[in-house]
Amino acid sequence: MSTFKVENVEELYDLMEILGSGHFGVVKKCREKSSGTLYAAKFIKTRKCKGSRRGLDREQVEREVFILQQLDHPNIMRLYDLFASKAEMVLILELIRGGEFFDFIAEKDAMMEVEAIMFIEQILAGVAYMHTRNIAHLDLKPENMMLLEREVPDPKIKLIDFGLAQKIDVGVTFKSLCGTPQYIAPEVINYEPLSTATDMWSIGVITYILLSGLSPFQGETDAETLTNVVEGNYEFDDRYFKQTSEMAKDFIRQLLVKDPSDRMTAVECLIHPWVKPL
Numbered sequence: 001m002s003t004f005k006v007e008n009v010e011e012l013y014d015l016m017e018i019l020g021s022g023h024f025g026v027v028k029k030c031r032e033k034s035s036g037t038l039y040a041a042k043f044i045k046t047r048k049c050k051g052s053r054r055g056l057d058r059e060q061v062e063r064e065v066f067i068l069q070q071l072d073h074p075n076i077m078r079l080y081d082l083f084a085s086k087a088e089m090v091l092i093l094e095l096i097r098g099g100e101f102f103d104f105i106a107e108k109d110a111m112m113e114v115e116a117i118m119f120i121e122q123i124l125a126g127v128a129y130m131h132t133r134n135i136a137h138l139d140l141k142p143e144n145m146m147l148l149e150r151e152v153p154d155p156k157i158k159l160i161d162f163g164l165a166q167k168i169d170v171g172v173t174f175k176s177l178c179g180t181p182q183y184i185a186p187e188v189i190n191y192e193p194l195s196t197a198t199d200m201w202s203i204g205v206i207t208y209i210l211l212s213g214l215s216p217f218q219g220e221t222d223a224e225t226l227t228n229v230v231e232g233n234y235e236f237d238d239r240y241f242k243q244t245s246e247m248a249k250d251f252i253r254q255l256l257v258k259d260p261s262d263r264m265t266a267v268e269c270l271i272h273p274w275v276k277p278l
Protein backbone atom coordinates (compact mmCIF):
# COMPACT_ATOMS: atom_id res chain seq x y z
CA MET A 1 0.00 0.00 0.00
CA SER A 2 1.43 3.40 -0.96
CA THR A 3 1.53 6.28 1.52
CA PHE A 4 -0.04 9.36 -0.01
CA LYS A 5 0.39 12.74 1.71
CA VAL A 6 -2.98 14.23 2.59
CA GLU A 7 -1.71 17.80 2.53
CA ASN A 8 -2.48 19.96 -0.44
CA VAL A 9 0.33 19.70 -3.01
CA GLU A 10 0.39 23.52 -3.19
CA GLU A 11 1.53 23.74 0.43
CA LEU A 12 4.86 22.15 -0.59
CA TYR A 13 5.13 22.88 -4.33
CA ASP A 14 4.62 25.99 -6.50
CA LEU A 15 2.68 24.85 -9.57
CA MET A 16 3.87 26.18 -12.94
CA GLU A 17 2.93 25.73 -16.60
CA ILE A 18 1.12 22.72 -18.02
CA LEU A 19 3.64 20.41 -19.72
CA GLY A 20 1.21 17.98 -21.29
CA SER A 21 -1.98 16.06 -20.84
CA GLY A 22 -3.41 12.68 -21.67
CA HIS A 23 -6.03 10.08 -20.79
CA PHE A 24 -4.84 10.25 -17.19
CA GLY A 25 -5.13 14.00 -16.59
CA VAL A 26 -2.51 16.73 -16.81
CA VAL A 27 1.23 17.15 -16.12
CA LYS A 28 2.49 20.47 -14.75
CA LYS A 29 5.99 21.73 -14.06
CA CYS A 30 6.38 22.52 -10.34
CA ARG A 31 9.02 23.80 -7.91
CA GLU A 32 9.56 22.33 -4.42
CA LYS A 33 9.30 25.33 -2.06
CA SER A 34 11.88 24.06 0.44
CA SER A 35 14.63 23.27 -2.10
CA GLY A 36 13.73 25.21 -5.26
CA THR A 37 14.12 21.96 -7.23
CA LEU A 38 11.98 21.59 -10.36
CA TYR A 39 9.81 18.50 -10.85
CA ALA A 40 6.84 17.34 -12.96
CA ALA A 41 3.49 16.96 -11.15
CA LYS A 42 1.13 14.40 -12.73
CA PHE A 43 -2.48 15.16 -11.66
CA ILE A 44 -4.75 12.14 -11.98
CA LYS A 45 -8.49 12.46 -11.51
CA THR A 46 -9.78 9.43 -9.62
CA ARG A 47 -13.24 7.97 -10.04
CA LYS A 48 -15.82 9.04 -7.48
CA CYS A 49 -17.57 5.70 -7.88
CA LYS A 50 -16.86 2.38 -9.62
CA GLY A 51 -19.38 2.89 -12.38
CA SER A 52 -18.14 6.35 -13.29
CA ARG A 53 -16.58 6.78 -16.72
CA ARG A 54 -14.57 9.82 -15.62
CA GLY A 55 -11.14 9.50 -14.04
CA LEU A 56 -9.11 6.40 -13.22
CA ASP A 57 -9.69 3.78 -10.56
CA ARG A 58 -7.78 4.64 -7.40
CA GLU A 59 -6.49 1.03 -7.32
CA GLN A 60 -5.11 1.46 -10.86
CA VAL A 61 -3.14 4.54 -9.81
CA GLU A 62 -1.97 2.85 -6.61
CA ARG A 63 -0.74 -0.09 -8.71
CA GLU A 64 1.28 2.31 -10.92
CA VAL A 65 2.71 3.98 -7.79
CA PHE A 66 3.50 0.62 -6.16
CA ILE A 67 5.41 -0.40 -9.28
CA LEU A 68 7.24 2.95 -9.62
CA GLN A 69 8.32 2.75 -5.97
CA GLN A 70 10.19 -0.50 -6.80
CA LEU A 71 12.09 1.06 -9.72
CA ASP A 72 15.26 3.14 -9.57
CA HIS A 73 17.04 3.22 -12.95
CA PRO A 74 18.50 6.02 -15.11
CA ASN A 75 16.24 5.05 -18.04
CA ILE A 76 12.99 4.96 -16.03
CA MET A 77 11.12 8.06 -14.81
CA ARG A 78 11.61 8.56 -11.05
CA LEU A 79 8.79 9.07 -8.55
CA TYR A 80 9.61 11.44 -5.66
CA ASP A 81 6.38 12.25 -3.82
CA LEU A 82 2.68 11.40 -3.64
CA PHE A 83 -0.45 13.37 -2.73
CA ALA A 84 -4.08 12.26 -2.63
CA SER A 85 -7.37 13.99 -2.09
CA LYS A 86 -10.91 12.61 -2.56
CA ALA A 87 -11.04 13.16 -6.30
CA GLU A 88 -7.42 13.50 -7.32
CA MET A 89 -3.97 11.95 -6.88
CA VAL A 90 -0.73 13.79 -7.61
CA LEU A 91 2.57 12.08 -8.49
CA ILE A 92 5.70 14.26 -8.14
CA LEU A 93 8.05 12.98 -10.84
CA GLU A 94 11.50 13.66 -12.20
CA LEU A 95 11.31 16.58 -14.66
CA ILE A 96 12.09 15.32 -18.17
CA ARG A 97 12.67 18.32 -20.45
CA GLY A 98 13.55 16.80 -23.81
CA GLY A 99 10.04 16.01 -25.01
CA GLU A 100 8.60 12.82 -26.45
CA PHE A 101 10.80 10.31 -28.29
CA PHE A 102 7.87 10.03 -30.74
CA ASP A 103 8.36 13.66 -31.84
CA PHE A 104 12.16 13.19 -32.06
CA ILE A 105 11.63 10.20 -34.42
CA ALA A 106 8.91 12.00 -36.41
CA GLU A 107 11.39 14.74 -37.35
CA LYS A 108 13.55 12.16 -39.19
CA ASP A 109 12.70 9.80 -42.03
CA ALA A 110 14.81 7.03 -40.54
CA MET A 111 17.76 6.82 -38.19
CA MET A 112 21.30 5.65 -38.91
CA GLU A 113 21.82 2.25 -37.30
CA VAL A 114 24.47 3.56 -34.88
CA GLU A 115 21.99 6.16 -33.55
CA ALA A 116 19.13 3.63 -33.36
CA ILE A 117 21.39 1.25 -31.39
CA MET A 118 22.19 4.07 -28.93
CA PHE A 119 18.46 4.46 -28.17
CA ILE A 120 17.52 0.77 -28.31
CA GLU A 121 20.35 -0.06 -25.89
CA GLN A 122 18.98 2.43 -23.34
CA ILE A 123 15.41 1.12 -23.75
CA LEU A 124 16.73 -2.45 -23.30
CA ALA A 125 18.67 -1.42 -20.18
CA GLY A 126 15.55 0.01 -18.53
CA VAL A 127 13.36 -2.90 -19.68
CA ALA A 128 15.92 -5.54 -18.56
CA TYR A 129 16.02 -3.85 -15.14
CA MET A 130 12.20 -3.97 -14.91
CA HIS A 131 12.00 -7.57 -16.17
CA THR A 132 14.54 -8.83 -13.60
CA ARG A 133 12.01 -7.51 -11.05
CA ASN A 134 9.18 -9.35 -12.83
CA ILE A 135 7.62 -6.06 -13.90
CA ALA A 136 6.31 -5.68 -17.46
CA HIS A 137 5.49 -2.23 -18.87
CA LEU A 138 2.89 -3.58 -21.40
CA ASP A 139 2.55 -0.25 -23.21
CA LEU A 140 6.00 0.37 -24.69
CA LYS A 141 5.77 2.84 -27.58
CA PRO A 142 7.62 6.05 -28.57
CA GLU A 143 4.83 8.14 -26.97
CA ASN A 144 5.75 6.60 -23.61
CA MET A 145 9.43 7.41 -23.95
CA MET A 146 10.90 10.83 -23.37
CA LEU A 147 14.32 12.44 -23.77
CA LEU A 148 15.87 13.87 -20.61
CA GLU A 149 17.47 16.61 -22.69
CA ARG A 150 17.11 17.02 -26.45
CA GLU A 151 19.85 19.29 -27.80
CA VAL A 152 22.73 17.03 -26.68
CA PRO A 153 24.88 14.61 -28.76
CA ASP A 154 23.71 11.52 -26.86
CA PRO A 155 20.13 12.08 -25.59
CA LYS A 156 19.12 9.96 -22.59
CA ILE A 157 15.83 8.05 -22.87
CA LYS A 158 13.32 7.75 -20.00
CA LEU A 159 10.49 5.21 -19.98
CA ILE A 160 7.32 6.87 -18.64
CA ASP A 161 3.63 6.05 -18.09
CA PHE A 162 3.44 2.82 -16.11
CA GLY A 163 -0.37 2.94 -16.09
CA LEU A 164 -0.64 -0.52 -17.69
CA ALA A 165 2.45 -2.01 -16.02
CA GLN A 166 2.01 -5.27 -14.11
CA LYS A 167 3.97 -7.38 -11.67
CA ILE A 168 4.18 -10.65 -13.63
CA ASP A 169 4.31 -13.35 -10.97
CA VAL A 170 5.29 -16.82 -12.16
CA GLY A 171 2.26 -18.98 -12.74
CA VAL A 172 -0.13 -16.03 -12.55
CA THR A 173 -1.74 -15.46 -15.95
CA PHE A 174 -2.49 -11.83 -16.59
CA LYS A 175 -4.61 -11.00 -19.62
CA SER A 176 -5.57 -7.57 -20.84
CA LEU A 177 -6.95 -5.99 -23.94
CA CYS A 178 -5.09 -2.70 -23.58
CA GLY A 179 -2.30 -1.14 -25.59
CA THR A 180 -1.89 0.49 -28.97
CA PRO A 181 -2.60 -1.70 -32.04
CA GLN A 182 0.68 -0.92 -33.87
CA TYR A 183 2.81 -2.03 -30.90
CA ILE A 184 0.81 -4.77 -29.16
CA ALA A 185 1.86 -8.40 -29.32
CA PRO A 186 -0.33 -11.23 -30.72
CA GLU A 187 -1.01 -12.63 -27.21
CA VAL A 188 -2.68 -9.35 -26.24
CA ILE A 189 -5.05 -9.55 -29.23
CA ASN A 190 -5.73 -13.25 -28.62
CA TYR A 191 -6.39 -12.52 -24.91
CA GLU A 192 -3.67 -15.01 -23.95
CA PRO A 193 -1.38 -14.73 -20.91
CA LEU A 194 0.91 -11.68 -21.02
CA SER A 195 4.50 -11.66 -19.80
CA THR A 196 7.74 -9.70 -19.99
CA ALA A 197 8.02 -11.17 -23.54
CA THR A 198 5.06 -8.95 -24.48
CA ASP A 199 7.37 -5.95 -24.05
CA MET A 200 9.98 -7.56 -26.31
CA TRP A 201 7.52 -7.68 -29.23
CA SER A 202 6.96 -3.92 -28.80
CA ILE A 203 10.73 -3.36 -28.84
CA GLY A 204 10.89 -5.24 -32.15
CA VAL A 205 8.22 -2.92 -33.58
CA ILE A 206 10.00 0.19 -32.24
CA THR A 207 13.34 -0.94 -33.76
CA TYR A 208 11.67 -1.52 -37.15
CA ILE A 209 10.23 2.02 -36.99
CA LEU A 210 13.54 3.64 -35.98
CA LEU A 211 15.35 2.04 -38.94
CA SER A 212 12.69 2.63 -41.62
CA GLY A 213 10.21 5.27 -40.45
CA LEU A 214 7.47 2.70 -41.17
CA SER A 215 5.33 0.69 -38.76
CA PRO A 216 5.62 -3.03 -39.61
CA PHE A 217 1.98 -4.05 -39.09
CA GLN A 218 0.21 -0.74 -39.80
CA GLY A 219 -2.97 -1.27 -41.85
CA GLU A 220 -5.60 1.09 -43.20
CA THR A 221 -7.68 0.48 -40.08
CA ASP A 222 -7.04 -0.76 -36.53
CA ALA A 223 -8.79 -4.02 -37.49
CA GLU A 224 -6.38 -4.53 -40.39
CA THR A 225 -3.40 -3.71 -38.15
CA LEU A 226 -4.56 -6.25 -35.56
CA THR A 227 -4.99 -8.90 -38.28
CA ASN A 228 -1.47 -8.18 -39.55
CA VAL A 229 -0.12 -8.57 -36.00
CA VAL A 230 -1.89 -11.86 -35.31
CA GLU A 231 -0.77 -13.24 -38.71
CA GLY A 232 2.79 -11.92 -38.22
CA ASN A 233 2.32 -10.22 -41.55
CA TYR A 234 5.32 -7.89 -42.06
CA GLU A 235 8.27 -7.61 -44.45
CA PHE A 236 11.56 -5.77 -44.92
CA ASP A 237 10.59 -3.82 -48.05
CA ASP A 238 13.81 -3.21 -50.01
CA ARG A 239 12.73 0.37 -50.73
CA TYR A 240 13.18 1.15 -47.02
CA PHE A 241 15.62 -1.55 -45.83
CA LYS A 242 18.16 -1.61 -48.68
CA GLN A 243 20.78 0.09 -46.45
CA THR A 244 19.85 -1.90 -43.33
CA SER A 245 22.33 -4.53 -42.12
CA GLU A 246 21.38 -8.22 -41.98
CA MET A 247 22.29 -8.10 -38.26
CA ALA A 248 19.66 -5.41 -37.63
CA LYS A 249 17.01 -7.43 -39.49
CA ASP A 250 18.00 -10.55 -37.51
CA PHE A 251 17.54 -8.55 -34.27
CA ILE A 252 14.01 -7.56 -35.34
CA ARG A 253 13.16 -11.07 -36.63
CA GLN A 254 14.08 -12.58 -33.25
CA LEU A 255 11.62 -10.25 -31.50
CA LEU A 256 8.65 -10.31 -33.90
CA VAL A 257 8.06 -13.99 -33.12
CA LYS A 258 4.49 -15.13 -32.46
CA ASP A 259 5.36 -17.54 -29.62
CA PRO A 260 6.37 -15.34 -26.65
CA SER A 261 8.71 -18.05 -25.32
CA ASP A 262 10.69 -18.00 -28.57
CA ARG A 263 11.39 -14.22 -28.47
CA MET A 264 14.74 -12.87 -27.29
CA THR A 265 14.69 -11.58 -23.73
CA ALA A 266 15.95 -8.06 -22.93
CA VAL A 267 19.21 -9.53 -21.58
CA GLU A 268 19.68 -11.62 -24.75
CA CYS A 269 19.01 -8.48 -26.84
CA LEU A 270 21.75 -6.58 -24.99
CA ILE A 271 24.33 -9.17 -26.14
CA HIS A 272 22.91 -9.62 -29.67
CA PRO A 273 25.74 -8.90 -32.17
CA TRP A 274 23.80 -5.93 -33.63
CA VAL A 275 23.68 -4.20 -30.23
CA LYS A 276 26.99 -5.51 -28.87
CA PRO A 277 29.29 -6.40 -31.81
CA LEU A 278 32.08 -8.83 -30.82
Ligand SMILES: Cc1ccc2c(c1)c1c3c(c(C)cc1n2CCCN)C(=O)NC3=O
Nearest residue numbers: 019020027040077093094095096097143160
Ligand atom coordinates in the same frame (compact mmCIF):
# COMPACT_ATOMS: atom_id res chain seq x y z
C1 LIG B 1 8.49 18.93 -20.71
C2 LIG B 1 7.38 17.88 -20.64
C3 LIG B 1 6.33 17.91 -21.57
C4 LIG B 1 5.29 16.96 -21.52
C5 LIG B 1 5.34 15.99 -20.52
C6 LIG B 1 6.41 15.97 -19.60
C7 LIG B 1 7.44 16.90 -19.64
C8 LIG B 1 6.19 14.84 -18.77
C9 LIG B 1 6.88 14.29 -17.70
C10 LIG B 1 6.43 13.07 -17.17
C11 LIG B 1 5.27 12.43 -17.67
C12 LIG B 1 4.78 11.13 -17.08
C13 LIG B 1 4.55 13.02 -18.70
C14 LIG B 1 5.00 14.21 -19.25
N1 LIG B 1 4.51 14.92 -20.28
C15 LIG B 1 3.25 14.63 -21.00
C16 LIG B 1 3.51 14.01 -22.34
C17 LIG B 1 4.02 12.60 -22.19
N2 LIG B 1 3.66 11.74 -23.29
C18 LIG B 1 7.38 12.73 -16.12
O1 LIG B 1 7.39 11.71 -15.43
N3 LIG B 1 8.31 13.71 -16.02
C19 LIG B 1 8.05 14.67 -16.96
O2 LIG B 1 8.72 15.68 -17.09
